[in-house]
Every structure is written in C-alpha cells, then in structure tokens.
Amino acid sequence: MPELMQFLLSGATVGAVYALVALGFTIIYNASDIVNFAQGEFVMLGGMITVFAHMAGLPLPLAALLAIVVTAAIGVALNKLAIEPARGAPVVSLIIITIGASIFIRGAAQLVFDKQLHRFPAFSGDDPIAVLGATILPQSLWVIAGALAVFIGLWLFFTKTLTGLAVLATSNNRLAAQLVGINTSWVMTLSFALSAGIGALAGVLVTPITLTRYDVGIALALKGFAAAMLGGMGSPHGALVGGILLGLLEALTAGYISSQYKDAAAFIVILAVLFAMPQGIFGAKRTERV
Amino acid sequence: MLTVEGLRSRYGRIEVLHGIDFTVNSGEIVSIVGANGAGKTTLLRCLSGVQPITHGDITFRGEVLTAVPAHRRIRLGLAQSPEGRQIFTKLSVEENLRLGAFLYSDERVDKDLADAFAMFPVLKEKRNLSAGGLSGGQQQMLAIARALMGRPSCLLLDEPSMGLAPILVAQIFDVVKGLKALDVTVLLVEQNAFGALSISDRGYVMETGRIVMTGTGGELIADPRIREAYLGV
Numbered sequence A: 001m002p003e004l005m006q007f008l009l010s011g012a013t014v015g016a017v018y019a020l021v022a023l024g025f026t027i028i029y030n031a032s033d034i035v036n037f038a039q040g041e042f043v044m045l046g047g048m049i050t051v052f053a054h055m056a057g058l059p060l061p062l063a064a065l066l067a068i069v070v071t072a073a074i075g076v077a078l079n080k081l082a083i084e085p086a087r088g089a090p091v092v093s094l095i096i097i098t099i100g101a102s103i104f105i106r107g108a109a110q111l112v113f114d115k116q117l118h119r120f121p122a123f124s125g126d127d128p129i130a131v132l133g134a135t136i137l138p139q140s141l142w143v144i145a146g147a148l149a150v151f152i153g154l155w156l157f158f159t160k161t162l163t164g165l166a167v168l169a170t171s172n173n174r175l176a177a178q179l180v181g182i183n184t185s186w187v188m189t190l191s192f193a194l195s196a197g198i199g200a201l202a203g204v205l206v207t208p209i210t211l212t213r214y215d216v217g218i219a220l221a222l223k224g225f226a227a228a229m230l231g232g233m234g235s236p237h238g239a240l241v242g243g244i245l246l247g248l249l250e251a252l253t254a255g256y257i258s259s260q261y262k263d264a265a266a267f268i269v270i271l272a273v274l275f276a277m278p279q280g281i282f283g284a285k286r287t288e289r290v
Numbered sequence B: 001m002l003t004v005e006g007l008r009s010r011y012g013r014i015e016v017l018h019g020i021d022f023t024v025n026s027g028e029i030v031s032i033v034g035a036n037g038a039g040k041t042t043l044l045r046c047l048s049g050v051q052p053i054t055h056g057d058i059t060f061r062g063e064v065l066t067a068v069p070a071h072r073r074i075r076l077g078l079a080q081s082p083e084g085r086q087i088f089t090k091l092s093v094e095e096n097l098r099l100g101a102f103l104y105s106d107e108r109v110d111k112d113l114a115d116a117f118a119m120f121p122v123l124k125e126k127r128n129l130s131a132g133g134l135s136g137g138q139q140q141m142l143a144i145a146r147a148l149m150g151r152p153s154c155l156l157l158d159e160p161s162m163g164l165a166p167i168l169v170a171q172i173f174d175v176v177k178g179l180k181a182l183d184v185t186v187l188l189v190e191q192n193a194f195g196a197l198s199i200s201d202r203g204y205v206m207e208t209g210r211i212v213m214t215g216t217g218g219e220l221i222a223d224p225r226i227r228e229a230y231l232g233v
Ligand SMILES: Nc1ncnc2c1ncn2[C@@H]1O[C@H](COP(=O)(O)OP(=O)(O)O)[C@@H](O)[C@H]1O
Pocket: B011, B016, B034, B035, B036, B037, B038, B039, B040, B041, B042, B043
C-alpha cells in the first residue's frame, strides 16, 4: 500500500510536468493549428535563464520573473521572424519550421549558457512531506499547484473571455475573424507570448526537481505532445488529464514492471486510446471545418 | 457614403479589377451584378481590406481607407457578410454573434443580440448549438446577423442567395430590403441579378473586372441587353 502510494505521488509529479508542457501547446494550437515543437525549448529557457540570472545575483523570484518575460519575448520573436513570414504555407510546413526553431534555440542556448546540468534551490526546502506512508517533495506540490493554476487560467481564458474566443475564432476562420474586427496578427503574437510564458513557468517550477540543461527540451516536448494527444490537442482539460495519466502510467510501469519499459508502456497505452478515440479523450468532436 | 475611384487589384501577376468606379449614397441599396468570375468578390475583399489594391482610392464617410487595416474598417462602420458565409463552424451560434460585436463591450451588445434573435428567431432556438450544424439558409442568416452585430452604417453582402432554395432566397431578399428601416446602407453583390435589382435603388453591371453599365434597379431590369445576358429572358 505505501508502495502504491509512492508510485502514485511520483507519477502525479511527473504527470504535472507533462501537463504543464501540454498546456503550453494549447494556445498556439488553438490560434493556428500549429503544434509548436519548440515548446520544450521554452521550458528549458525558463529554467536556464532563471539559473543564470540567479547566479548573477538576482533574487530567485525576480530571476524567475525575468526568465518568463524573456522567454515570452523569444516566443513572440519566433512568431514574427519564422512563422508570420511563412503565413499561408500548409500547417505541416509551419510545424517543420517550429522543429527547426527548436534546434536553433537549443544550439544558441548551448553557446549563450553552457553544457552543464544546473539547478536552483527548491522554493520551500527539500524536506519530504509524509503522505499516507509515502513521501512527496514540497517542490512537487509547487509543480502540481502550478499545473492546476495554469489549467484553470486557460480554461477561464477560452470559455469566459472575448479575447480567448477571438483566439479560437482566428484558427477556425481567419478571414471571418478579420472581418469582425479581430487583429489576427496580434492574436498570433499574444498566443506565442502566452504559450512561451507558460512553458517558461513550467521550467521554473520543475528545475529544482529534474535539473535543467540546454537539451532537456526535446524529451519534454515529446512527452508533452504525447500527453496533449492523449487528452485531445487544444483542450485544457485534455492537457491536464493527459499529462497526469501519462505520468501515472510511467510511474506504475516503472514501479511494478521495470523502468526500462516505462516509455514503451506509456506509448502503447496512448496508441490504444487514440485507436479507439482518434480525437483524444477531450478532443473536439464537433463538425469538421469547411 | 462610399466612393471608389480607379480601383485595381491583382492576384499575383494577374490583374482582375481594371479600374472600378462607383458610389453608394447614404440610405441606398446598391447592387453589383455580374457573371461568375467578374471580380465582384475581389472588389468586396478590397473594400474590407483583406485584399491588396494596386491603384485607386476607397473613401468611406470622408475617410480614405487605403492605409486602414481590415480590423479597423469595421469600427468605421463598414461590415461584410462574405461569400460562402464564413461562419465560425466550431463555435456556437451565440458565440458567432458575440464575435460580430468583438469591438464593443458595452450594454448595447446584449440589446443587439436580442434584436438579432428577434429578427431571426431560428437562431435563438439554436443559440447554443455549433454553427457548423446549421442549414445553408440558417448559416446565411447567421452571417448577416453577425455582420449587423458590428453596428455597420454600410453593409457589404456577397451572394447572400447563393445555394439557397427559392423560398429562402425570397426570405433573404426581404431581410436585405428591411435593412433600410434600420438605417443600414447596403452594397449587394449577386449573380441572381433579377432578385438583387428588384430590391435595389441603383445597380452596376460588372464584366471581367470592369463596370460596364449603371442605372436604377428598374432601368437595368428593363434594359434589353441586361434581360438577355443576365435575366435569361
Ligand atoms: N485567390 C485567388 N487567386 C487567384 N485568382 C483568383 C482568386 N480568387 C479569384 N480569382 C480570380 O479572380 C477573378 C475574379 O474572381 P471573383 O472576384 O471571385 O469573381 P466573382 O465574385 O464575380 O465570381 C476570377 O477570374 C477568379 O478566377
């Protein structure tokens, strides 16, 4: 019983990380149908910029804030310099551009920062908290709370605000969005800033647990992408549930079978789910576009 | 209210509007009729700012629109219900309408929404359903209602009767005629020349990127050349 509890707690922590990455995919996807594979790099930048700003003497909260703002600006630059000039190209081409951008950002990070693993202190110390015979790190609670907060924020944004609705409208029909007075290029700028900022926040929250390095983004983007697909791309509910499920699956497989099989087991379950529900668990089942 | 002078526009290297001149006066219903491919849709796209122009001027209520981006033109009072309806298929009927009033956040939005539902009761019944599930006629009503939510003083309508059953066509033309009472000036583009001209104060005939004839609605309907080319009589 304590054993199971331990697996669940570590699964929930890892799952919250995946959920945060998956939530970052949501906004850009909802605005443009683009799956932004540079999302993992935003997470890396969030961690790395915080590390170096903290080393340079900034207090941790300020360093984290700086990291989020700078990463959001990098997201906007990615849109202005790489995505906007290619507007009108098929979505697949735009996705390939984001893959190129992720390689570029990784290379640049290696030059600007270094190739070492880094961390900064956990926000509330490193003393494990006992829960029903198992333990959890205080930082894990920060990660889980962060994922929940971002989820609620996004859900409110898309369902309760006119700006959120304008983001959905822009991807559904860009021409019509322009005709009702939506500045669609501003919507894209906003989407990249928000997605990048959420990615950076994820990096800030997880670095004390997972550590960070210039190349941690790829694995995170793949897991976050898998989580988003599992839950249903574009849906905040899907990102949260998909992320947590993926984390639990991995932790249980690692615990009861072997950690060698954790990735394989997770992907088999995802494939099975997608086979039965191609849109993912919370994916849009509404009418296809005309 | 709306003056267009010497307007030219192209797709790539192919020019499709070769110098268009026309005016729409406040309170009028003006039609532009012409065969498929004449350039009517391109013209309306230029007016709304979603298609670049290479020459000419568009003046709307005294303001030259050339440098005004698409999303600002609606704020000036120029709204469009585009060809093919272009509703937000994945959003609900009510969300479509609220997006029509995207620029406004005052109490008048709720009043306008109530007016839209009074004008098109079927939209009220389906307000929470996905707009992609509406029939063609209902989608057309939604497209017009959405444009009206933008509080236009001039409404551009691109082929509102396209693909509709005759009874619905008559209904849509009735709605257009009724816009006069709401103080909305209308520029109507149609292949259905007879239907359009019979509710219009004035009309223009467009052929391959040029205006070739103009007159009152009645004059054009009575003109033998028009009768032969567009009315099939
Ligand atoms: N997106 C486009 N790219 C290239 N040519 C176009 C495009 N849209 C329309 N055209 C061409 O421009 C001309 C005018 O088309 P259009 O404005 O749609 O006419 P209408 O609305 O009167 O049927 C046609 O010859 C058409 O083939």
